[in-house]
Amino acid sequence: IxxxxxxxxxxxxxxxxxxxxxxxxxxxxxxxxxxxxxxxxxxxxxxxxxxxxxxxxxxxxxxxxxxxxxxxxxxxxxxxRWETELREPMRKRGNYPRAVSIWSSPDRLHLTAVQGQNSQLAAPTAPPAAPTDNLSVQVHQSLIANTAVNTIGGMTITDERAQELVMELTGDVPEELKIKQDEDPWSITFDLQQPVAVSFNDNQVRIAIRGRKFVRGNQVVRQTTQIAANYQLQIADGRVQLVRQGDIDVSYPDKDGDRLSLTELRNKTFLTNKFEGLFKKELTGEGLKLPDQWANLKDLALGYAAADNGWLSLGWQ
Incomplete structure (x- = not known):
């Protein structure tokens, strides 16, 4: 059971x-x-x-x-392992799903979860028909947004901490994010309500990071700043791949067409260069590898990928 x-x-x-x-x-x-x-x-x-x-x-x-x-x-x-490696760490970070359901059919095991606190909105629509592959995953864009609010909303991250986080997540630090002796230290304070937003539509994935304060040396920008990139979703060698469409977009949503100050312009250029290392032109997943006890079996290959109407659907064979 x-x-x-x-x-x-x-x-x-x-x-x-x-x-x-x-x-x-x-x-x-x-x-x-x-x-x-x-x-x-x-x-x-x-x-x-x-x-x-x-x-x-x-x-x-x-x-x-x-x-x-x-x-x-x-x-x-x-x-x-379920308790120590999944449930307890997620509870400590405040992002364990508020509702989880698990059930089985004659040939499948199903799991659904609602991510977010009681005051947060989840998916307003049901997911599309699930892929019929051996393993399928469907994620609504609200899961990422709600998790980000509960995890990093209002948090200030320095250049040193940003470098550590990228290293933990990817195992490598892009040249653009490496700390250099001749550069002023910087930090970003994430927005409280929408620190990270992701949208899935027309097989496009848009990723946006939003901060409410940015500090570089002795310069402080207290304008809402958004760093965003658009990607095309596709499959490459059995793995998910995101191909960036155009350049990184750094904007000030609250300015609404107003003329930018010299400090804001410099900040925009600086952030564009820095986040070039995070929002790379191509992002390719590592694929799904089976546990050691199933090492004699072939690894699962991604055969289906779709992003539309707020839902990301993936299927592996």
Missing amino acids: IDPLGIRSEPACATCTTNSVIDSISAGDRIGSRMIERIAWKKAGQQKGQVEQISSRRAEQRIAQRMDEQSNERIGTTNY
């Missing part, structure tokens, strides 16, 4: 059937041995069914007990 708390099992049930065959009964060469053997054969025939039934029940108990011991050990390990 799988539910949001983990995996549970019912006691194992085993059915065994014992068939016994008596090859011979010997009473030796003593006097009356033949009579003794005839009586023994008759007695054995009368008790054969009862003995087989007792043997079957004992075998069932041994096998069921062994199954319970083996399954409990594996389930315990799985539940421990």
Whole structure:
């Protein structure tokens, strides 16, 4: 039984059937041995069914007990990892889903989750028909927005912390984000309500980061600043790939066409150059690799990718 708390099992049930065959009964060469053997054969025939039934029940108990011991050990390990590697870290960060449902059909295991606090809006529409691949994932754009609000909304990140985060997420720091001795330190304070926004439409993915304050050296910009990039969604060698359409767009939404100050213009140029390393011209996923215990099987290859009406749908074979 799988539910949001983990995996549970019912006691194992085993059915065994014992068939016994008596090859011979010997009473030796003593006097009356033949009579003794005839009586023994008759007695054995009368008790054969009862003995087989007792043997079957004992075998069932041994096998069921062994199954319970083996399954409990594996389930315990799985539940421990589920709790320590997923549930607890997400709860600490405040982004564990507020609702999780798990159920199964004859050939699939299904999981749905609603991400966000009670005051946050989730998907207003149902997802499109799910891909029929071996593994399918459908994500609404609100999941990313709500997670970002709960995780980094209002947070200030310095250039050093930004470098650390990119290293943790990607294993590499782009040249544009590396700290240089001849550059002033900088920091960005994320917007409280919409620090990150992602939209899925017409197989396009738009990613936008929004800050409410930007500091560079002794210069401070207290204007809402948005850094955004548009990508085309496609499949490359069985992996998801995003290809940037045009240049990075750095804008000040609250200015609404007003003339920018010299500091704002310099800030815009600086952010464009810095985030060139984050919003690369091509972003390619690493693909899905099966666990070590299934190393003899082929890795899953992405065969379906669509982004429309706020939903991202992916399918692997």
